[in-house]
Structures are given as C-alpha cells and as structure tokens.
Amino acid sequence: MDQDVSAQVPDWSRETISRIWDPGPKLIRALRRYQAARDRGGFTGKLTAKYWVAVHRFWSVITQSELHLNMQVDGGLRLPHPTGIVVHPQAVIGPNCMLMHQVTLSGAVRLGGHVDVGAGAKLLGQITIGDDVEIGANAVVTRDVPAGAVVVGIPARVIRMKGDPAEE
Template identity: 65%
Template sequence: MRSIRRYQAAQKHRGLVGAILSKYWVLSHRFWSTITQCEIHLNTQIEGGLRLTHPTGIIIHPDAKIGPNCMIFHQVTLAGPVVLGGHVDIGAGAKLLGPLTVGDDARIGANAVVTQNVPAGVTVAGIPARPIGPSEE
C-alpha cells in the first residue's frame, strides 16, 4: 500500500524529481507484488484505511474503486469495475465479478462468488452469492 500511495503522490509532481520518485516506487511495488503474489494496479483508486490482513494472492482490477476502511482477506479477486462502499469486509477466497457495486457496511463471505450488486449492510455468501441472515444495524 505504501508504494501505491507514494507512487500516486509522485505522479502529481512534475519534473525530474517526480519522474525519479515514480520510478523508485514502481520498483518497490513490483518487489512487494512478487513477494506477496498480489496484483494491485498502481492507479487503483483506494481510499484510506484499507486493511489487507493477509496480503497474499489478492488481485484487484485497475478500474476497481475501494471505499474507506475496507478489509480484504487473502486470495480475493475483484474482476472488472467493482465499486466497494465504506467498511466492506471481504472474506478469504471471494471473487467479485464486475461490473457491480457493494454498498456500505456489506460483508462478503469466504469463497463467495458475487455477480450482482450487494445492498448496504447485507451479508452475502455462497456460489452464486445470496443474502444470508438479517442485516445488522
């Protein structure tokens, strides 16, 4: 996450310093992507507070947008233009196949395959993902 944030900040600087810093953060990003086997594009829109508790095997499409304070576990795939609201929790191995939107405070169960929009505050699980239990408010 650090290399992504620093790369995006360096891109805003013009001139030689911005170019050198951008290249440094690209190399840092490639190193950590190899170590963790993650694919998170450098220009992905990620708001503050993202938690990657076990950052292994996470794949996030460049057109995905991640809201504030989301938590993504290992082996999660966000394929296509997936939009996550705030405080979304995604369980291990879940696949979100966009285009789709996940509302605020939603929860995606482990190994769920989400192909449709998820309303705010709803928990979904299964293949294909369906709402389970009442929403907690």
C-alpha cells in the same frame, strides 16, 4: 465486523506499518507514494515515482498480489494476509475496506466504505457493493449488494441485513 469503523471517513492508522516484515501495509504504501510522486510531477516526481514502482513490484512479487498502481483506493485499506489478491485496475475501493487473501475483484467493481471481503471471495463484473457489507469466504458475488448486508455462497446471496433482530 467492527462497528466502530466508519464507512465514510478514512482511518489512515489501518495502513500503519507495525513491524519490519509487514507486506500488506508496505504494498499499500508503495501504491500511495507512487501516486503522490506521479501527481507531484516534474523531474523529482518522475524519479521518485520510478523508485516506488520498483518497491511496488518487489512487494507484489513477495505477496503474489496485483494491486495496480493507478487504481482508486480510499484510505484505511487493510490487507492482513495479502497473498494472491487480484484487483482489476478499474475497481474502486472505498474507505476502511479489508481484503483477505485470495480475493479477486474482476472488472469495474465498486466497494463502498467499510466492506470486509473474506478469503477466496470473487467479485465479478461491473457491480456495486454498499457500505458496511460483509462478504463471506469463497463467496462469488455477481450482483449489486445493498448496504449493511452479509452475503455468502455461490452465487452469493444475502443472509442478513444490518439491524435485523437476529443480529442483536
């Protein structure tokens, strides 16, 4: 986990589109621009929102991912391999999080800041994940996770806490 990433202040550069074919950032851009147009309102806002709905649908089909247009996502979200990601519309994603491919947030999951979710992980139910948490690949998380934890397994269990002597 990158220790220089803030759990509170969004790093908008993490969402920068860096090449022509960059599906993760383009999917996120469509979501952000839709929300901005919707919030602007008026005739042009509604028309622009419809355009961004179409763009969002295109990138959703390309990535086979479901990021709902009305979900709450703080800045700095990274989707490095955005295939098969499914996020419940009531999920809340904090600043500077990263979701790898095949991640599922099922239910009103609340991710804190700088949470890295490994490939294939499933977060189920109304749970809260603290700041600076790492969730291992294919983990199944069904309970709250404290800040600074590293969790793995089925069901997920804490294997290390940030600041443990084993980490240094």
